Amino acid sequence: MANYQKLNVTGAERVELHDRIGLTGSEISVNVLPAGASVPFVHAHKQNEEVYIVLEGKGKMVLDGEEVELMANDYLRVSPPVKRQIFAAPDSAIKYVCIQTKSGSLENYTATDGIM
Amino acid sequence: MANYQKLNVTGAERVELHDRIGLTGSEISVNVLPAGASVPFVHAHKQNEEVYIVLEGKGKMVLDGEEVELMANDYLRVSPPVKRQIFAAPDSAIKYVCIQTKSGSLENYTATDGIM
Numbered sequence: 272m273a274n275y276q277k278l279n280v281t282g283a284e285r286v287e288l289h290d291r292i293g294l295t296g297s298e299i300s301v302n303v304l305p306a307g308a309s310v311p312f313v314h315a316h317k318q319n320e321e322v323y324i325v326l327e328g329k330g331k332m333v334l335d336g337e338e339v340e341l342m343a344n345d346y347l348r349v350s351p352p353v354k355r356q357i358f359a360a361p362d363s364a365i366k367y368v369c370i371q372t373k374s375g376s377l378e379n380y381t382a383t384d385g386i387m
Numbered sequence: 388m389a390n391y392q393k394l395n396v397t398g399a400e401r402v403e404l405h406d407r408i409g410l411t412g413s414e415i416s417v418n419v420l421p422a423g424a425s426v427p428f429v430h431a432h433k434q435n436e437e438v439y440i441v442l443e444g445k446g447k448m449v450l451d452g453e454e455v456e457l458m459a460n461d462y463l464r465v466s467p468p469v470k471r472q473i474f475a476a477p478d479s480a481i482k483y484v485c486i487q488t489k490s491g492s493l494e495n496y497t498a499t500d501g502i503m
Contacts (some may be wrong), residue, residue, distance in 0.1 A: 275450050277463040289496065292464040298496035299462065315502045317495065320412040324484065326442070334391050345488065346415065347393040348408045368440065371500065373410040373413025374435025376492035379433065380405065380414035384487065386431045 298371040303361040304330065316351040319371040323347040323357070330365035332357050341365065350374065401483050414487040420446065420475035431502040432467040436490040439473070439483050446481035457481065466490065 276292040288299040298319075304310070305365045313333075323332070325327040325345040332339045333356045334349060341347070341357075349355055351374050378384075392408040396417045405414040414435075420426070429449075439448070441461040447474045448455045450465060457463070457473075465471055467490050475481040494500075 272466070274466045274469045275455070275464060277455060277461055279458065279460050280462055281460050287393060287497070288462055289493075292462060294436070294437075294438070294493070295491045296493055297438065297486065298493060299438060299486075300497075301462075306419050306458055312503055317500050317502060319493075319496060319500045320410070321490055322408075322410070322413065322415060324440075339391070339393060342395065344395050344397050345398055346408060346417075348391060348410055348490065350388070350390045353390045368394070370415075370486060371493070371496045372488050373494055374411050376412045376489050377405075377423055377435075377487070378489055379415075380435060380487045381403070384433050384435045386433060387428055 296372060296376070298368045302369060303364060303366045304357070305364050306359050307361050309358040310356055313354050313356045314352060315354050316371070318351055318373055320374040321349045322369040322370040323349070324370070326366040326368060328356060328359065328363045328365040330359040330363070341367075392449045398487040406458040412488060412492070416485045418485060419480060420473070421480050422475050423477050425474040426472055428468050429472045430496045431470050434467055434489055436466045436467060439465070440486070442482040442484060442498070444479045444481040446479070447476070448473050457483075
């Protein structure tokens with residue numbers, strides 16, 4: 272596998288990056304929901320932690336029945352068993368990145384994993 | 388630990404999210420380099436894959452001596468041993484997210500990890 276791989280992602284279609292850029296520690300998707308739309312189902316995960324990054328717009332997540340407002344520049348971690356559903360606002364689309372990683376998998380990072 | 392945790396990140400200071408939102412499968416940092424600036428060192432990693440997401444602006448990465456241009460909406464995977472350094476363009480700041488995960492740690496994802 273290439274030592275690095277890059278993709279430019281624009282447009283309104285969902286893009287899943289795992290196979291496109293050769294990810295091995297995460298799956299990353301880029302998503303746009305039009306105003307008033309939602310992902311049409313509630314889901315949870317077996318072992319993956321998710322992080323949602325809101326790039327543009329606004330909306331909300333329902334997490335185990337609790338509503339959490341979302342706006343641009345929000346970074347939201349969700350533990351695997353939480354039942355979740357994301358909605359665009361009635362008057363605004365929402366563009367977001369969703370990162371899946373295996374919960375508990377990170378061992379070292381930054382100063383303890385980096386080599387100068 | 389809370390089942391979910393959220394932080395809004397704006398401004399020009401580097402923000403490391405691991406401890407701020409309770410990450411266990413990744414470290415995620417949000418970074419801004421002013422026009423003409425760079426991270427002042429080359430680094431590699433012992434075991435972590437990195438993904439860089441360019442949120443705004445432009446710049447370049449030097450990866451094992453090769454230059455790769457960066458612009459908004461780029462998603463770039465870098466394998467652990469690659470020697471890397473990121474630069475803002477001479478005439479533009481660059482704002483980016485860096486995601487560290489343990490290389491090879493993802494087992495299942497999306498349809499094979501999700502529960503409807």
